[in-house]
Every structure is written in structure tokens, then in C-alpha cells.
Amino acid sequence: MLHLDIVTPEKKIFSDTVQNVYIPSSEGEMGVLELHAALVTPLEPGELRYLKDGKEEHLAVGEGFVEVTQEKVTVLCDLAIAGEDVNEAAVEKAMARAKEALDNAEHEADVDIAALQAIIAKSTAQLKVKRRHH
Numbered sequence: 001m002l003h004l005d006i007v008t009p010e011k012k013i014f015s016d017t018v019q020n021v022y023i024p025s026s027e028g029e030m031g032v033l034e035l036h037a038a039l040v041t042p043l044e045p046g047e048l049r050y051l052k053d054g055k056e057e058h059l060a061v062g063e064g065f066v067e068v069t070q071e072k073v074t075v076l077c078d079l080a081i082a083g084e085d086v087n088e089a090a091v092e093k094a095m096a097r098a099k100e101a102l103d104n105a106e107h108e109a110d111v112d113i114a115a116l117q118a119i120i121a122k123s124t125a126q127l128k129v130k131r132r133h134h
Contacts, residue, residue, distance in 0.1 A: 002034045003072040004050055006059070006080050013059070013080040019051040021073050023066050024125075035070045042066075043077050045121035047129055058083060058132055060125040063118060079122055086130035095123035 004021050006014040021032045024046025043064040050057055062079030098119040105111040 002032065002036075004075070005072070006048070006061075006075045006077070008077055008080050016052065019054075021048065021050040023048055023073075023075065024061065025066065030066075032068055032073050036068050036073075038069050040065060040067050043075060045079075045118065046125045048075065048080070058129050060086065060122070060129040062122045062125075079126075081126060081129075083129040083132055086126045088127065088130050091123045091126045091130075095120055095127075098123070 001017040002019070002021065004014060004016065004018045005012065019033075023030045023032065023041075024044045025041050026044055027041075029046075030041070043061060043066050045062050046060075048059045048061045060079065060081050060083070061075065061077050064075065064077030067074045067076075098116045101111060102113065102116045102120070105113050105116065
């Protein structure tokens, strides 16, 4: 068994033992099983999956870091939300605003392009996890 902690600045989202966890990292999806080599890696916005009691769970996650030891995975991120908790309409509006701002960014010097891209990536992850439940 592997202990998984998922923590955002607001609260601890999940803390329990799981059979495995799959994390969106900068190198692509990374699978972690018990006795995995220790590492720290950046977390990319995307879909985090874990297997608990034979049932696969899915969360949309944002940016952050993952620390892996042989017995534990700790995910520190700015967003972690289950599909049933995603407000699809609000996420689509936020993504549309970010895309529009990004399209206009070349004309404005004070726009944070990386922040807009992060909003789009997090929105995409939330919509993917939300739509998986339908």
C-alpha cells in the first residue's frame, strides 16, 4: 500500500492509502506504486488518478509539486477538484476569458501570458474530469 496526501493552500483534499497513483508531470503521466524511487517533481495541470479499494478515482489538479518516497506520495498543488464538484459553465467562461485575453496579449505589454496559459490548462483538466462522469 501507498499513502497519498493531496493538499491545497485551502485544505487537505485527500489522505488515505491507495494501490497506485498516476500524476500529470512535466515529463507526461507518471505512475507511482509502492516502493517507488524517491523523487520530487513539478506537477502540471491535468488529471490525477488513483486506485482505492479497486475503484479508480479522478481529480483535476493544477500546478504544484509532488514528493514521492517508498511509502508515500505528497501532492502540493493550487487546485484539486473531483469531477462532480466542477462547475462546468463557470470553468468554460473562465477559459473563454483567458483565451480571449491571450489572443489580445500581443497588443498589450502588461499581460501575464504564463498565468493565462495556466488558467486554460487548469480549465481543460477540470472539464476533462467533469465530462468523464457523464
